[in-house]
Amino acid sequence: xxxxxxxxxxxxxxxxxxxxxxxxxxxxxxxxxxxxxxxxxxxxxxxxxxxxxxxxxxxxxxxxxxxxxxxxxxxxxxxxxxxxxxxxxxxxxxxxxxxxxxxxxxxxxxxxxxxxxxxxxx
Numbered sequence: 339x340x341x342x343x344x345x346x347x348x349x350x351x352x353x354x355x356x357x358x359x360x361x362x363x364x365x366x367x368x369x370x371x372x373x374x375x376x377x378x379x380x381x382x383x384x385x386x387x388x389x390x391x392x393x394x395x396x397x398x399x400x401x402x403x404x405x406x407x408x409x410x411x412x413x414x415x416x417x418x419x420x421x422x423x424x425x426x427x428x429x430x431x432x433x434x435x436x437x438x439x440x441x442x443x444x445x446x447x448x449x450x451x452x453x454x455x456x457x458x459x460x
């Protein structure tokens with residue numbers, strides 16, 4: 339009898355929805371930011387993708403101050419939409435603008451986020 343009650347017991351979700359750190363964009367975080375408005379989510383993600391691409395272009399100049407400023411903008415924008423990998427890599431680049439590995443990591447994270455966003459928009 340105990341096995342039956344365990345099998346049909348509701349899972350413990352007392353913490354509510356949990357962020358999805360595995361995805362390039364945390365959709366739970368985004369839904370909270372947009373109050374669940376799906377059309378707004380898509381619009382915000384598309385704006386983020388354009389801004390992220392513009393930041394990458396700015397970073398490609400190689401000038402430390404411009405790279406740092408673009409990384410800072412990207413970090414803030416990524417955090418706002420839930421693109422936490424992008425935010426983390428941008429923060430690392432912001433702290434060490436001359437590191438090619440950090441620059442490459444930002445590029446990879448942005449591409450992953452862009453591809454994820456494109457799939458959502460289909």
